[in-house]
Amino acid sequence: MTQFLQPPPTACEIAKWAFTTRRVDRSDVHGLTTQMGRAKAGDLILCEIAEIGHHKKIQLAERRASVSYPGDYVVLCLGDRYAPDQFLASAVIDGNLIDLVAGGGVAGRVDAAHTRMDNPTRLKPIGLLTNASGHVINVSDYALPSLPKNEHVTVIGVFGSSMNSGKTTAASSLSHGLLRSGYAVAGVKATGTGAFGDFNSFEDGGAPALDFTDVGMATTYRMPLETIEAGFDTLVATAAERGAEVVVVEIADGVFQQETRAILQSSRIRDRLDGILFAAPDALSALGGVTVLKKVGLSPFAISGMVSCSPLAAAEAAEVTSRPILSREDLWSPATITLHVAPLMRRETVNVAA
Numbered sequence: 001m002t003q004f005l006q007p008p009p010t011a012c013e014i015a016k017w018a019f020t021t022r023r024v025d026r027s028d029v030h031g032l033t034t035q036m037g038r039a040k041a042g043d044l045i046l047c048e049i050a051e052i053g054h055h056k057k058i059q060l061a062e063r064r065a066s067v068s069y070p071g072d073y074v075v076l077c078l079g080d081r082y083a084p085d086q087f088l089a090s091a092v093i094d095g096n097l098i099d100l101v102a103g104g105g106v107a108g109r110v111d112a113a114h115t116r117m118d119n120p121t122r123l124k125p126i127g128l129l130t131n132a133s134g135h136v137i138n139v140s141d142y143a144l145p146s147l148p149k150n151e152h153v154t155v156i157g158v159f160g161s162s163m164n165s166g167k168t169t170a171a172s173s174l175s176h177g178l179l180r181s182g183y184a185v186a187g188v189k190a191t192g193t194g195a196f197g198d199f200n201s202f203e204d205g206g207a208p209a210l211d212f213t214d215v216g217m218a219t220t221y222r223m224p225l226e227t228i229e230a231g232f233d234t235l236v237a238t239a240a241e242r243g244a245e246v247v248v249v250e251i252a253d254g255v256f257q258q259e260t261r262a263i264l265q266s267s268r269i270r271d272r273l274d275g276i277l278f279a280a281p282d283a284l285s286a287l288g289g290v291t292v293l294k295k296v297g298l299s300p301f302a303i304s305g306m307v308s309c310s311p312l313a314a315a316e317a318a319e320v321t322s323r324p325i326l327s328r329e330d331l332w333s334p335a336t337i338t339l340h341v342a343p344l345m346r347r348e349t350v351n352v353a354a
Helices: 167-180 196-204 225-241 258-265 268-272 283-295 311-321 328-332 334-344
Strands: 031-033 044-051 057-059 065-067 073-078 087-090 098-102 106-113 121-130 154-160 185-189 209-211 246-250 275-279 302-304
Touching: 073 121, 087 098, 154 167, 154 268, 154 283, 154 334, 167 185, 167 196, 167 246, 167 275, 167 302, 167 328, 167 334, 185 196, 185 225, 196 209, 209 225, 225 246, 225 258, 225 268, 258 268, 275 283, 283 302, 283 311, 302 311, 302 328, 328 334
Parallel strands: 073 106, 154 246, 154 275, 185 209, 185 246, 275 302
Antiparallel strands: 031 121, 044 073, 044 121, 057 065, 087 106, 098 106, 098 121
């Protein structure tokens, strides 16, 4: 068992700061409070790693992964998590140890886990970070300025049937294809759990990225729909202010996840989308996704994701959905963009490749 020592005064300075804290000005940290009974989602918490479990690395604010060791100090955000393939977790501190529920830097209490999961990495909560006024620092303190929705930029939503259906690859590939076609593009991750994988994927493909951590949320699970909608408006408008003509927006998890279901049923987000690309792992999931979307009055212009990796599965999906099945290589192609995406654009764009 790890022997805990009194943390040094410099603990916050030597700690590993997680991706979810990337917008925080560290010079604002003036102290710690051990009064953690009223801690809420998004609050910054200094922890000491007690036992290494499932998450063996921390995704740092500098967007690289750092191997964790017992005794490491880490600065994380308290948060909820919904991940059917991993953990269901709550933003709760209710004991001497809490759990690392997401490698991007979210701590809380694991309430349920997939059977294949190892036990979570365990953390000793040392204290909540406070500013010069003695107030607990929350990631929402560093959110982008709120902006009203932008009605001019084209917005393409990427949804999926589940986790690991291929949404991120589909979204970043679509962004890359739009860039190759001459469009100014930005990638946005509007919902999910703070992590740098989706963010980096957009930027690897050439599209500048924003995500919900930029609008003050470590995760969006259990956040009010109004807060998620306002964040979406700000992210899209910010991308447009920075020069984007097209914004590709990835929505996390599957169509039955709590906030995704709410977004699809009735929200400013669904009403703002100019088109939907749907990611699925197989033909049955593709058909199920098209059926679910149809029930709420929506229809994807194409299917992508893992199903597109298999010619046989792609043929099945195309037959049962009557939708084109687009692989990542297809999405890279200006010809695909011209055929399937250009008709969705809100306005004419100059310098678009022929």
